[in-house]
Amino acid sequence: MQGYIIWTQSQKNEDLIVRVLTSEEIKTLYRFYGARHSIVHIGRKIDFIQESNGVFMPKLRQVLHVGFKWERDVARVYVWQRFMELLHYHLRDIFALDARYMEILDEGAKRLEVQNPKRVALEMYAKILHHEGRNPLTMRCLICEQYLDKEPLPSTLDSDMLASKSPESKAVESIDKNMEIAILRGFLSAHKVCASGQILTYAKLESYLSSASTIELSDDEVERAYQVLLLGM
Numbered sequence: 001m002q003g004y005i006i007w008t009q010s011q012k013n014e015d016l017i018v019r020v021l022t023s024e025e026i027k028t029l030y031r032f033y034g035a036r037h038s039i040v041h042i043g044r045k046i047d048f049i050q051e052s053n054g055v056f057m058p059k060l061r062q063v064l065h066v067g068f069k070w071e072r073d074v075a076r077v078y079v080w081q082r083f084m085e086l087l088h089y090h091l092r093d094i095f096a097l098d099a100r101y102m103e104i105l106d107e108g109a110k111r112l113e114v115q116n117p118k119r120v121a122l123e124m125y126a127k128i129l130h131h132e133g134r135n136p137l138t139m140r141c142l143i144c145e146q147y148l149d150k151e152p153l154p155s156t157l158d159s160d161m162l163a164s165k166s167p168e169s170k171a172v173e174s175i176d177k178n179m180e181i182a183i184l185r186g187f188l189s190a191h192k193v194c195a196s197g198q199i200l201t202y203a204k205l206e207s208y209l210s211s212a213s214t215i216e217l218s219d220d221e222v223e224r225a226y227q228v229l230l231l232g233m
């Protein structure tokens with residue numbers, strides 16, 4: 001069986017508890033003397049056997065490292081490991097999974113060989129959003145609820161007044177997409193004056209989220225979007 005190590009926790013005697021994402025589930029396994037084995041590291045793809053006696057936590061046995069060439073590049077490994085930490089936290093209460101998560105990681109691991117690692121991480125995340133049916137793109141400011149291309153509403157207005165002052169809904173096409181907006185955790189949007197966050201234009205954010213591609217983002221914009229990703233999935 002194969003999977004990616006998305007989390008490890010040290011136990012006594014250099015033992016480790018290891019969470020492994022496979023194409024069917026996230027397994028929580030026990031590895032004796034795991035800390036001594038360089039293979040058992042967050043981010044690694046492994047081939048392994050699960051051994052259960054029905055009493056204790058199943059054991060991780062016969063571990064083989066399924067290596068990638070980019071694992072010799074510290075900068076790539078660092079981005080990959082940070083992504084695994086975010087993914088582990090996002091899936092912390094999940095056990096059963098469908099195969100798409102493993103596919104997304106496999107595709108990403110392959111592309112990491114040649115592409116900017118932060119672009120790969122951002123694109124993997126957008127694919128996860130698509131898969132989970134989540135779309136953070138909104139035309140209204142998360143904080144004041146006014147349209148993003150309109151002046152923010154004064155913060156003194158209470159929610160009843162806010163509702164009555166808000167214009168009727170409008171089509172996405174009618175939004176000025178060149179406006180700069182503040183991007184908050186989870187790629188939610190706000191007016192620049194309503195919240196502090198990384199700045200992108202609405203058009204760039206829309207392009208990234210809808211196509212799951214960073215092709216229209218400059219390296220500088222990728223860096224800003226990557227900082228948003230690091231806030232959490």
Ligand SMILES: [Zn+2]
Pocket residue numbers: 141142143144145146152153190191194
């Ligand atoms: Zn606002």
